[in-house]
Amino acid sequence: MSYGILSKLKLAWTELDNDQKEQLGPYLTFTDYREIWAMGIFLLGATALLPLLIVTIIHYQLIQTSVNSEFILRTERLTSNTRRVVTFFLDERLDALRFTVNEIPYNDLTASDRLSEILSNLKLGFGGLTDLSVIDHKGTQLAYAGxxxxxxxxxxRQxxxxxxxxxxxYVSPIFKGYRNVPHIIIAVKSVRSDGTWFILRATLEIKKLMQTLSSYKTGRYADLFLIDRSGVLQTPSEFYGDIYQKLPLETPKYSSRTQAVMTTDAQERHIIMGYAFISAKTTDTPFVLIVVKQKDGMMGVWRRMQANIKWFVGFCILTVIIVITIACTNIVNRLYHADKAKAETMALMEQSCQLAAIGQLSAGVAHEINNPLALISQTAGYIKDLFVIKEQYRNDEELIENIDSIMEAVDRCGRITSQLLGFSRKFDIKTQNVNLKETIFDVLVFHQKEAQYRNLNLSVDVPEDIPDIETDQGKLQQILMNLVNNAFQAIDDGCSLDIHATREGSDFVNIVISDNGCGMPEENLDKIFEPFFTTKARGEGTGLGLPITYxxxxxxxxxxxxxxxxxxxxTFIVTLPVRIQKEKDGNENSIGG
Amino acid sequence: MKHSDLLIIDDETRYADMLARRLELRGCRCEVCYNGGDGIRIIENEMFLLVVLDLQLPDIYGTEVLARIKKIRPDIPVIILTGHGSEKDRQQCMKQGAYAFIHKPLNIEKLLAILNEIREKSA
Known part of the structure; x- marks a missing residue:
C-alpha cells in the first residue's frame, strides 16, 4: 500500500535526462511540469481548504460569542441575585428602625432603659446590631443603648x-466612627407633632453583611464585594485588596440596572465584571456591588472544544493535502506521459520529414548531375583512349594517372548519385511469403567469395520455428545486403559474422546480425541512422547506407x-512483423518524393 | 543487310558519339542515333548484336522504344543506359525483356564484358 502511494508520487518528468530534454524539449506542449504540479496542488488545495477554513473561523467566532454572552448572562444573574439579597439586608433593618420610631412613643425612645430593651429585641430579631441611639434635630445624642x-x-458636624x-x-458607607471599627450607620428620621424631628440611628456590624456576600460566591474564580461610588472597597475582596483600599479596576458609571462587562484587570487577566448600584426602598446607598469572574476559570469546556476543533480541522487539512497531492501528481504524470508520447511522435515525424526532404533534394541533385557526370566520364575515357592508343603518350604515366584520377572522381560521384537515387526512390511494397533462411542465403551468396578469400567465419542460424514472414522480399534482401556489407567493412580478415533469427512474441521476428569487428564508440550510435553521417575516410562512404536501411x-x-x-x-537487430499491416501502406512516400 | 555490333540510341549527342568512338577504338562497329524514331527505323533495316538505349528520348519514351524493338526483333538484347531511371522504370524494362538496366555513368569495361558475353552466346 505505502509502496503504491510512493510510486504514485514519483514525479515522472524529473526522470528526463538532459539529452532527452534537448531532443524533446521543442515538441513538449508544457515546459515546466513542476510549476503545473505545484500550481495544481495550490489551486485545488486553496479551493478545498478555503471554504473549510472560512466556515471553521465563522463557526469558531459564533461559538466564542455565544460562550461569552453566556458568561455575561451568568455573571449578570449572579450579580442581580446578590444585589437583591444586599438590598433586602438593608431594607429589612431600615424597616425595623422605621417600625420602631412609628410604634414606640418618643419619650420611651429617649429613655435609655427602654432603648436598651429595644436594642436587645432587635439583636434577637436580626443580630449584628452594635448600638442604637436617638439624636435630636440639633445633633445632640439624647439616648444611647450599646x-x-x-x-x-x-x-x-458629622x-x-x-x-x-x-x-x-440614611445608609452610610463603611464607617470607622469614633471607635475605629468598621461599621455601617443606618438611620431614620421621624417628625414629631410639634414640627421638630429626631433621628433613630443604629450601628451595624459588617461581619453579617460579609457572611451574606460570601455565601453567594460560586467557584474558585469568583469574587464578590462592595465598593463605594468612588471605588473604595467596602468589604474585603479576595483578589483586589482589603477593605478601604482603592479598587484597582475602573469604577463603573452609575446605572439603575444590573450590568456585566468584559474587561481585563491590572494583572492582564480576562475578567467579567458584574456590578449593581444598591439602593434601598427609601434611600440610595453608597454601595456598589461588584462581582468579578475570571474568564479563564470558566473556559474549561470551551477550551476542550477549541482543542477538538483544532485537531479536526488539522486532520481535515492534512487529509485534503495528501489526497490532492496524490491526485495532482497522478494527473500531471499522465499529462506528462501523453505530452511526451506526442513529442516523441513529433520528433520522429520531423525526422522522417527531414528524410523526405533530403530524399526530394537528393533526387533532384542526382538527376541533374548524373548526365553531365556521365559526359565527363565518357570524355575523360575517350581522352585516355586517345592517349593510350597514340604511341607518343602511351608511356606517359603522369598523364594516364591524371586521367584515371578524373575518372575515379567521376566514379565516386556516380556512386553517390546512384545511392541518392536509391534513397529517394519510390517503391511499392509487394508482399509475399518469404522464407527467412532462403533469403539470408540468397544474400550471402554474393559474399561467399569474399568470405573465403578473407578467411571469414560466416554462420547462419534460423530455427525451425521461425515462420515464413509476409513482407517484401526485395526490400528485405536490400536491408540484409546493406547490413552484411556494413559488417564486412567493419571486420578484419579472420573474424566472424553471425546471422540468426529469433521469435519476438507471436507477431514479430528478430533478425540479429552481429560481428566481432571494430565496433563503434557509443556517441556515434545515435547518429548512424542520420543521412550523411560517416566515419569512413573521406570519399569512401556516402553516409547513406544505414539511413536507407532504416x-x-x-x-x-x-x-x-x-x-x-x-x-x-x-550487433544490428532488425525486428519485422510476421504479417505486414496493410493500412500502413498508405505512407509509402514518406521517404523520398 | 548491314551488320554492326552496337546501336546507341541516346539524345545526348556528345555522350553517344563519345561512347561510340571509344567502343570503336576497342574494335566494335557502332551506330549512333539521337531519338527513338530513328532508332526503330535503323533496327528495321539492320542487324545488331546489342542495342544501348536511353530512356529520356525527345520523341518516344525509352520503354516504348524498347517495346517496339522487341516487337521487330524479339531476340536482340537491349541494355537500358539511363541517367534518371527509377525503380519503376527498371522493373518495367526488365519485364519487357531488357538485357540489363545500367545507370550512368557507364563503366565501359562493363559494357564490353556484356558484349563479349553476348558474342560468346551467339557464337
Missing amino acids: PFKLKGKDYS PWFIANQKKDS GLVKKLNGSISVKSKENEGT
Missing part, C-alpha cells in the same frame, strides 16, 4: 447627620536497433 458611653455626644437632615432615611525497415513496419562496443563488435 457598649459605649456616648450619651450627650454632639453629631451636628457628615451622616448633615446628609440625614434632608432625607427620611527507411526500408520502417517501410516494412519494422524497427532496427544497434548495440556496439568499441573493438568488440556490433
Whole structure:
C-alpha cells in the first residue's frame, strides 16, 4: 500500500535526462511540469481548504460569542441575585428602625432603659446590631443603648447627620466612627407633632453583611464585594485588596440596572465584571456591588472544544493535502506521459520529414548531375583512349594517372548519385511469403567469395520455428545486403559474422546480425541512422547506407536497433512483423518524393 | 543487310558519339542515333548484336522504344543506359525483356564484358 502511494508520487518528468530534454524539449506542449504540479496542488488545495477554513473561523467566532454572552448572562444573574439579597439586608433593618420610631412613643425612645430593651429585641430579631441611639434635630445624642458611653455626644458636624437632615432615611458607607471599627450607620428620621424631628440611628456590624456576600460566591474564580461610588472597597475582596483600599479596576458609571462587562484587570487577566448600584426602598446607598469572574476559570469546556476543533480541522487539512497531492501528481504524470508520447511522435515525424526532404533534394541533385557526370566520364575515357592508343603518350604515366584520377572522381560521384537515387526512390511494397533462411542465403551468396578469400567465419542460424514472414522480399534482401556489407567493412580478415533469427512474441521476428569487428564508440550510435553521417575516410562512404536501411525497415513496419562496443563488435537487430499491416501502406512516400 | 555490333540510341549527342568512338577504338562497329524514331527505323533495316538505349528520348519514351524493338526483333538484347531511371522504370524494362538496366555513368569495361558475353552466346 505505502509502496503504491510512493510510486504514485514519483514525479515522472524529473526522470528526463538532459539529452532527452534537448531532443524533446521543442515538441513538449508544457515546459515546466513542476510549476503545473505545484500550481495544481495550490489551486485545488486553496479551493478545498478555503471554504473549510472560512466556515471553521465563522463557526469558531459564533461559538466564542455565544460562550461569552453566556458568561455575561451568568455573571449578570449572579450579580442581580446578590444585589437583591444586599438590598433586602438593608431594607429589612431600615424597616425595623422605621417600625420602631412609628410604634414606640418618643419619650420611651429617649429613655435609655427602654432603648436598651429595644436594642436587645432587635439583636434577637436580626443580630449584628452594635448600638442604637436617638439624636435630636440639633445633633445632640439624647439616648444611647450599646457598649459605649456616648450619651450627650454632639453629631451636628458629622457628615451622616448633615446628609440625614434632608432625607427620611440614611445608609452610610463603611464607617470607622469614633471607635475605629468598621461599621455601617443606618438611620431614620421621624417628625414629631410639634414640627421638630429626631433621628433613630443604629450601628451595624459588617461581619453579617460579609457572611451574606460570601455565601453567594460560586467557584474558585469568583469574587464578590462592595465598593463605594468612588471605588473604595467596602468589604474585603479576595483578589483586589482589603477593605478601604482603592479598587484597582475602573469604577463603573452609575446605572439603575444590573450590568456585566468584559474587561481585563491590572494583572492582564480576562475578567467579567458584574456590578449593581444598591439602593434601598427609601434611600440610595453608597454601595456598589461588584462581582468579578475570571474568564479563564470558566473556559474549561470551551477550551476542550477549541482543542477538538483544532485537531479536526488539522486532520481535515492534512487529509485534503495528501489526497490532492496524490491526485495532482497522478494527473500531471499522465499529462506528462501523453505530452511526451506526442513529442516523441513529433520528433520522429520531423525526422522522417527531414528524410523526405533530403530524399526530394537528393533526387533532384542526382538527376541533374548524373548526365553531365556521365559526359565527363565518357570524355575523360575517350581522352585516355586517345592517349593510350597514340604511341607518343602511351608511356606517359603522369598523364594516364591524371586521367584515371578524373575518372575515379567521376566514379565516386556516380556512386553517390546512384545511392541518392536509391534513397529517394519510390517503391511499392509487394508482399509475399518469404522464407527467412532462403533469403539470408540468397544474400550471402554474393559474399561467399569474399568470405573465403578473407578467411571469414560466416554462420547462419534460423530455427525451425521461425515462420515464413509476409513482407517484401526485395526490400528485405536490400536491408540484409546493406547490413552484411556494413559488417564486412567493419571486420578484419579472420573474424566472424553471425546471422540468426529469433521469435519476438507471436507477431514479430528478430533478425540479429552481429560481428566481432571494430565496433563503434557509443556517441556515434545515435547518429548512424542520420543521412550523411560517416566515419569512413573521406570519399569512401556516402553516409547513406544505414539511413536507407532504416527507411526500408520502417517501410516494412519494422524497427532496427544497434548495440556496439568499441573493438568488440556490433550487433544490428532488425525486428519485422510476421504479417505486414496493410493500412500502413498508405505512407509509402514518406521517404523520398 | 548491314551488320554492326552496337546501336546507341541516346539524345545526348556528345555522350553517344563519345561512347561510340571509344567502343570503336576497342574494335566494335557502332551506330549512333539521337531519338527513338530513328532508332526503330535503323533496327528495321539492320542487324545488331546489342542495342544501348536511353530512356529520356525527345520523341518516344525509352520503354516504348524498347517495346517496339522487341516487337521487330524479339531476340536482340537491349541494355537500358539511363541517367534518371527509377525503380519503376527498371522493373518495367526488365519485364519487357531488357538485357540489363545500367545507370550512368557507364563503366565501359562493363559494357564490353556484356558484349563479349553476348558474342560468346551467339557464337
